[in-house]
Amino acid sequence: MDETERKQADEALRASEERFRSLVTATIAIVWTTDETGRFVTEQPSWAAYTGQPWDAYWDFGWANALHPDDRERVRSLWDTARAAGTIYKSEGRLWHADTQSYRRFTARGVPVFATDGSVREWVGKCIDVEQEYQAEKKIYDLMTNLTDADRRKDEFLATLAHELRGPLAPLSNMLGIIKQADGDGGLLNQARETMERQLGQLVRLVDDLLDVSRITRNKLELRQGRVELASIVHQSVEVCRPLAECANHKIIVTLPPQPIYLHADPVRLAQIFTNLLTNACKYTEPGGTIWFTAERQGSDVVASVKDTGTGIPADKLESIFGMFTQVDRSLERSQGGLGIGLTLVKWLVELHDGSIEAKSEGEGRGSEFVVRLPILIEVPKARSPEPTAVKTPTQARRILVVDDNKDSATSLAMLLKIMGNEMNTAHDGLEALEAAERFRPEVVLLDIGLPKLSGHDVCRRIREQPWGKDMVLVALTGWVRKRIGKSRATPGSMATWSSR
Template identity: 50%
Template sequence: MQHDSGSVRSKLILMAVSTTFVALLSASIAMLLYDLRTFQRYWVDDLMTQADIIASVSAPALSFNDARSAQQNLAVLRVRPQILSGAVYTSSGVRFASYTQGTLEPAYPVKPGRPGYTIDRGELVVYHNIVDNGEVLGTVYLRARFGLVERMLNYAAILGIVLLISLVIAALVASRLQQGITRPLLAVTNVAREVMQRRDFSLRVPGNNPGEIGVLVAAFNDMLAEIGRRSHALQEANLTLEHEMQVRHRAEEALLVADRRKDEFLATLAHELRNPLAPIRTGLDILRIRSGDAQATQRATDIMERQLRQMVRLVDDLLDVSRINTGKFAIKMGRVELKAVVNDALEVVRSYIELHGHELAIDLPDRPVFLHGDATRLAQILSNLLNNAAKYTNRGGRVSLTARVEERDLVIQVADNGIGIAPDMLNHVFEMFVQVDSTLERTNAGLGVGLSLARRLVELHGGSIEAHSAGINRGSEFVVRLPIVVEPEMPTKTSPAAFMTSETYRILLADDNVDFVNSIGALLSAMGHSVVITHNGPDALTAAARFCPDYAFLDIGLPQMSGYDLARGIRRLSCGQMTLLIAVTGWGQEKDRQLAFEAGFDHHMVKPVRFEQIEEILSNRSVIKKVRG
C-alpha cells in the first residue's frame, strides 16, 4: 500500500517540480541570451566610442606627423584596464603610434583591417578610420578583453541558485497539495486490487470526495456495478468468440489451401491444354506433307481425334463443375441399363487405356441391372474413374471394373495396381483441384477435377463413393454405391442410324471458321441437302431472305453482326418464323443458353459440334422449340 501511495505521490511531486523546472529553465535561458546580447552590444558600442574619441584627438597628430602626441592620446587608455592594446596607423597602413596594457608586447596587425569590429578568441577587436575634412588620415586599432564567458558563468550561477530555490519551494508545495489526490486514488487502487483477487464486484470505494476526484470515485463505483451485471454475459460472449475464432481459423486455412490449389490448377490447366496441341500440330504436318499416304493420313487423323477428345473432355469437366457449383446443373433422370452405361464409358476411355498398354478386366452381373438416372452422366462417372485409374498406373498395369448387386444397391468397384494413395490423402482426393501426384516428374497429370466431378454426379444420383488404398505404389480402389430399380424394364436405346433421314432440307450455315463450316457443308451436301455457306452476319441475313432456309446453324461470334442480332433479323423476315434456328457457340453456360433463346434461337449447341448432333436435329423436324420471350 505504502509503496503504491509513495509512487503516486512521487509522480505528482515530480510532475509539479518538472513543470516548474521547465518553466524556470526556459525563462532563465531566455534571460541569459538576452543579457549576453545586451552585454555584447554594450561592449561593442563602448569600444567603438573609445576608438572614435581617439580618432578625433589623433587627427591633428597625423596631420602634423606628431607621433608623440598620438602616443600620449593612446596612453589615456590605461584608465580602461579591459583595453589590452591600441595603435594608430597612417593612411598608408604604417603603424604611427601604439599602446600596450602592462609589460607584455602584443602582436599588432601588420596593416589595419576594415572599419568595424570582430571577436577573436575571447577578445574584441575594433578598427576605426581617422577622418579630417572628409579625408581618411589613418586608422585606430583597439583590442580589449571580451568577458562574455565570465559574464555568462556569473549570470548562470545566479540563475541556478534561483532555480534550485524555486524547485525546493515547488516540491514542498506539491507535497502538501498531493494528499488530496493520492488518498482517494489509493482507496480506488485498494478496491481494484481486491476485486481482481476476489472477483467480487460488490465492493465499493468509501467516501464522498468533492470535485473531479469525487466524480472519478463515483464513476469507478458505477463501473464496478456495471461490470458485475455484465460479467456473466461477457463469459458467454468469450466462449462464443473462441468458437468463432476457431471457425475463422479453419476457414483461413481452407482459403490458403484453396488458393494454393488454384495456383496449381492453373499451372496444370495450361500444361494439360498444351499437351494435345503438339500431336494435333504434328498430325496437321503429316496431313500436309503426306497427303497421298492413306495409312499415314489415317494414323494422323486418329491421333488428332484422340487428342481433340481429350481437350473436349477437359473443357467439359470444367464446365460441369462450374454448373454444379452455381446450381445450374441438371440431369435427365430415366431408366437406364448398367451394361449400356458401361459400354458408353468404355467407348470414351478404351483408346486411352490401350494407349498405355493396360490390361482391362470387366466383371458385370449376368442379369440386367437397371438404374434410375442420367445415362450420360452415369457413363461420365465410370469414364472418369477408369481414366483416373489408367492415368495413375504405370504402363502395362491392370485396371478392373466390377459390379455386383447388394440388396437394393449396385456396388461398382474400379481398381488398379498403380501408384496408390497415401493414407493422409484418402480424405482429400475428392476435393477440387487435389492431385495425388503433384510432382513435376509425374508422367501423367490432370486438372484434379475428375474425381470431384464423379463424386458430385454420384451424389446427384442419390449414391455415394469411397476411395481405398493400401498405400503408395500399392494400387487404389474406388467404390460407388447407387440405388437400383427393383422391377427392371428393358430400355429402348436409339441407335445412331435412326438419326439418318431421307428428307432433304434447305440449310444455312454461318460461321467465320472456314474449315469447320466448309467441312460440315460438304457432309450435308453429300446427304442431298441444299446448303448455303456464309462467313459474316450481313451475308447470312441476305442469304436467309433469298434462300428461306428450313434450318439455320448460326455462330454467335460472327464478324460485323453477332449471331443474336442475326437471329432477330431472320425472325423479322417473312419466312423467318418457319426457320429452325440453332445457335453454335463456344459459350455453354446457362446464361448463354438463355440469351440465345431470348434472341429467337430454337436450339443451343456447344462447340466442338459432332456431326451426329446435327443429324439428330435434322432427323426430327418437330423438335421442341423453346418458348420465345
C-alpha cells in the same frame, strides 16, 4: 488531526472502497488484488463469478487451479518473475469459465503498488476474456489460409491445363505439315487423319470436363434420368477403357450380380462415372497390374467398387482427393495426362444421383479403391415391345446458312456440309446474316449466338418477323455453357433447337 477529521477520512476511505467493489462487480473484466507476495488474501467477487471457484478454492495461490492444465506452469512462472522483480506482469492463457463450462482465452495484466519506503505493498490487476476476438481472428486466419491454398491450386491447375492443351496441339500441327507434304500418299494421309482424330478427341474431352465443372458449380447440369441396367453401363465403360488397359498390359476383372440391377440414372453420366474411375485405375497402375470392377447389391443400394494394384493414396490425401484442383502427385499427374478434375466430377455426378463415393487406400504403393453407392430402382421393368426396323432413306440436300464470327469455323463447317451434298452460304456478323438469309432463303440456319453488330438472338427475332422466315429452321450454335432448349416447332422469336460447339 482531531477526531472529527479522522472520522471524515475513514468515511471517505470506506466510500472509496465501496465504489471500487461496485466497479469490480459491474465490470465484464476480472479485477483482482493480491498481497505483496502475490496471494489472494481477500475475496475477489469478479474472479469467483467468472471461474465459479469459491473463496476456499481460490485463496492463497488456489486461483492457479482455474487455469488450463497446459497453461498453469507458464503463467505461474511469468507471475513469479514479475513479483520478484517488482515489474508489470503480463500473460495470456486459458481460464475456466463457469457459465459455459469451458476454458476461454484471456489476457492478464498486473501492476505493483508501492509503499512509501519503495517496497511492494500489493498488486492490482485484471484479466480480460478475449475468446471471441481469438475465434474471430482464427476464422480470418483459416479463411486466408484456405484462400491462399485455393489460389495456389488454381495456379497449378491453370499450368496443368496449359500443358494438357499443348499436348494435342503439337501432333495436330505436325500432321497438318505432313498433309501439306504428303503429295497424295494415301498411307501418310490416313495416318495423319487418324492421329488428328485421336488428338482432337482428347481436346474435346478436356473441354467437356471443363464445361461439366462449370455447369455443376452453377447448378446448370441436368440429368436425363431413366431406367438403366447397371451391367450394360459397366460393360460400356470397360470397353472404353480397354485400349488403355491393353496398352499397359493391365488385366480388368469384372464381377457383377447374376440378377440384373436397374437404376434411375442418366446413362451418359453413369458411364462417365465408371469410365473416369477405370481410366484413373489404368493410369496409376504400373504396367502388368490388375484392376477389379465389382458390384453387389446391399439392401436397397448397389455398391460398385473399382480397385487396383497401383500407386495408392497417402492417408492425409484421402479426404481431399475429391477436391477441385487437388492432385496427389502433380509430377505423376502430368506424366499420365489429365486435368486433375476427374474425381471432382465423379463425386458431383454420384451425388446428383443421390449416391455417395468413398476413397480407400492402405498407403502409397499399395493400390486404391473407390466405392460408389447408388440407390436401386425397385420397380421391375416391363418387357419392351419390338421396335420397328428403321428404313434408311437418302439424305435430302438442303440450303444451309452458317453464321459464325470465327471465319475458319464457318468455312470448315460449310465445306463439310457441302461435301455431303448441301448448298451452302456463310456470314460472319449479325447484319450480314440478315442480308444473307433474305437473299439466300436457306431452309436451315446454323447461327452463332455471340455475333458482332447484332446478336444471334436478335438475328433470330428479326428473321421470325419476316414472312419468309417463319418456317425457317434456326439452330443456335454456342460455345457458352447454358441450358439447352429444344422445341418441336419453332415459335416466333425462338430457335428450333440449341447445340453446343
